[in-house]
Amino acid sequence: MYVSVSRLRVQQPSVAALMRAFRQRSGLVDTVDGFIDLQVWRSDRDPEEIWMVSRWRERSCFTAYMKSADHARSHDRIPQSLSDAICLERLEHLHSFEVAAE
């Protein structure tokens, strides 16, 4: 299993907008080969720290999706103001992992 984590710093008004966008997401990824699930985690200690965590059968499925038209279409649906807020406030680059045991 493969995991991708995006750590974002998102100011309070943008958190609400991000949750709205997430709830109204196109769901294009849900049927992509190798996709398992996607969760939004919000830190206990810092409610402006948001992690988006997606799990995949294997790394190649994730990288294929990142290059796909579906991924581009999904991101095109994000309102520009929200997209700008997230880009500006990015905490770190993407983390990615192999699940070594479970």
Place this chain on the structure above:
Amino acid sequence: MYVSVSRLRVQQPSVAALMRAFRQRSGLVDTVDGFIDLQVWRSDRDPEEIWMVSRWRERSCFTAYMKSADHARSHDRIPQSLSDAICLERLEHLHSFEVAAE
């Protein structure tokens, strides 16, 4: 849903020992009320960066487990040398999250 993440920095020989200990874990947590799953994630970019991720129905289940005799017993089984290696190389304290959307 509630998530607890421990980020550890573990040198190569200790990674193997950690995996061994994990595979031989007592499994006491598996039947604890509210426990969902536990995974060990290993960073793509830095194979000495290990995240232990446990998911729970809600925060109170996690905190109850952390105070329990089962948790103490599980940790007592970790070999002292491994325990020392992990403590010394801890990357950060625990992160914890509410799952805000999925």
